[in-house]
Amino acid sequence: MLTKLARTGMLIAALGIAGCTESSVKDFAPQYANRELPQKILASMRAKDMDKGAPIMARIFKEENTVEIWKQKRNGRYDIIATYPICKWSGKLGPKYTEGDRQAPEGFYTVRPAQMNPKSSYHLSFNIGFPNAYDKVNGRTGANLMVHGACSSSGCYSMTDPQIEEIYAFGRDAFRGGQKEIQIEAFPFRMTAANMARYRNDPNYNFWKMLKVGYDNFEITKVPPKVDVCEKRYVFNQVAADGQAFSPAGACPTTTQPDALKVAYTEYQSKYDAAFNAALGGAKPAPKASILGTKEAAIVADWSKRRARGERVPIEPPSLNSDGSVTETSRMGRIDSPLGRKMAAIDAEKAAKQKAEEEKTAAVAAAKAAKEAEKQRLAEAKAAKTAQPESTATIVAPAPAPEAVTQTAADDGGVMSKMKKRLFGMFGG
Known part of the structure; x- marks a missing residue:
């Protein structure tokens, strides 16, 4: 047979x-x-x-x-x-x-x-x-x-x-x-x-x-x-x-x-x-994942095209889930190829320009903020001076100390005594 x-x-x-x-x-x-x-x-x-x-x-x-x-x-x-x-x-x-x-x-x-x-x-x-x-x-x-x-x-x-x-x-x-x-x-x-x-x-x-x-x-x-x-x-x-x-x-x-x-x-x-x-009723290992038809194939193919162009994409190809959602890995990278390296250089140049522009914008903003702060300070100082009330200054001589008053009186008394003596002499007093 x-x-x-x-x-x-x-x-x-x-x-x-x-x-x-x-x-x-x-x-x-x-x-x-x-x-x-x-x-x-x-x-x-x-x-x-x-x-x-x-x-x-x-x-x-x-x-x-x-x-x-x-x-x-x-x-x-x-x-x-x-x-x-x-x-x-x-x-x-x-x-x-x-x-x-x-x-x-x-x-x-x-x-x-x-x-x-x-x-x-x-x-x-x-x-x-x-x-x-x-x-x-x-x-x-x-x-x-x-x-x-x-x-x-x-x-x-x-x-x-x-x-x-x-x-x-x-x-x-x-x-x-x-x-x-x-x-x-x-x-x-x-x-x-x-x-x-x-x-x-x-x-x-x-x-x-x-x-x-x-x-x-x-x-x-x-x-x-x-x-x-x-x-x-x-x-x-x-x-x-x-x-x-x-x-x-x-x-x-x-x-x-x-x-x-x-x-x-x-x-x-x-x-x-x-x-x-x-x-059908026996114990068995769970089935492994399989591709979910043309839709998942198209998603992965698009990932492949972007990767081939040297773009930065998830390290692993995306996966379509049975509920229609797409799972992608968080790690990103690009294919190591002449095109990939060229794209990386272009991205690095763009990033450097963007960083320089951001730093320039930040510096301009900081200078403007400092200028505005100085103007505000001066305005506040001027406003404070304008708000103070005007008054006439009166100069008051300081009161003499008691010892000074006594001495002055004594001096004045001596002068008056001398003057009296002179007057009495002149008029026979």
């Missing part, structure tokens, strides 16, 4: 394992882009019946901070060969909506040889192919969304340099072995019944339910699903009827699916439904 499912999955997966041109994979310089996988991994490949150049696929789980590398075995089914913790990813759970919203994408993406960048500023990188057909038809924008090294993210999935060297080597060897394109599946979390029950009230839940169909198809077949888009939604492992095709914006064509896959999916879904219902 499993062998039959694997063969069926291989047929409908349509991975296109055809030889790519030599020019697209021959030059993987610089040197660390040519480093071989560790012997431990090569030994694990041999133990799992894998060829070094066999096709690969990758799964990304945000909440678990995990990147998984799966590799095709000789029987056609895939098995996990390596797991890496994500060093950093930006944004919240939920899809990427618009350029600048700092969201790491979720969905099904394709990497071709031309998307590999051995000369990346982030050590090594590969573009995951955002926006894909689903993103474009739903009006989602953005560019240069990567898996890269340097452990720094603004909407990407960032790994350490040693990790990206190994992941890059897996892709390089697969392309050299003839794989035409690598499927990248990016999920908010492992799409188990327990996790889906945790997030059943999230605004992104319907989008995640759509991704889960692709997730389940891989879990059942262990072959990357064939991915198409019609009616602005993903469809998986569907084969269009003769003469019909998938159009992202058009109606979905009449499709068929192998009976074995339909039976296996029905059985899988029955077990999932039972587990989901059981998880």
Whole structure:
């Protein structure tokens, strides 16, 4: 049964394992882009019946901070060969909506040889192919969304340099072995019944339910699903009827699916439904925050634009709350870039001019206040002098002291006695 499912999955997966041109994979310089996988991994490949150049696929789980590398075995089914913790990813759970919203994408993406960048500023990188057909038809924008090294993210999935060297080597060897394109599946979390029950009230839940169909198809077949888009939604492992095709914006064509896959999916879904219902009443960790649609994306994108212009903005991007309010960090700063430094210099010059103007204004005001105070003082002094009553000054001789009076009287008596004697002498008295 499993062998039959694997063969069926291989047929409908349509991975296109055809030889790519030599020019697209021959030059993987610089040197660390040519480093071989560790012997431990090569030994694990041999133990799992894998060829070094066999096709690969990758799964990304945000909440678990995990990147998984799966590799095709000789029987056609895939098995996990390596797991890496994500060093950093930006944004919240939920899809990427618009350029600048700092969201790491979720969905099904394709990497071709031309998307590999051995000369990346982030050590090594590969573009995951955002926006894909689903993103474009739903009006989602953005560019240069990567898996890269340097452990720094603004909407990407960032790994350490040693990790990206190994992941890059897996892709390089697969392309050299003839794989035409690598499927990248990016999920908010492992799409188990327990996790889906945790997030059943999230605004992104319907989008995640759509991704889960692709997730389940891989879990059942262990072959990357064939991915198409019609009616602005993903469809998986569907084969269009003769003469019909998938159009992202058009109606979905009449499709068929192998009976074995339909039976296996029905059985899988029955077990999932039972587990989901059981998880509804069980103890579980609280769900993590997710992006609240296009409105929050627009708020963060505006923050990103202002930051890119070198403006001084909150250190962390703003967050929209369920009640419609916006939360921003109190710490402010600007991006360290030529534009940011230029803006800082302009702001510093403006601040210096403003300070000088304020100091000049303060000095003028102080001088004016001092002048007014002096005028007030003089006016008050004049008013006080005018208010004092006029009077005629009378000079009164001081009364002589008693001793002086006695002496004067004695002196006067002596003079009178002498005069009397003279008069008596003159008149014979």
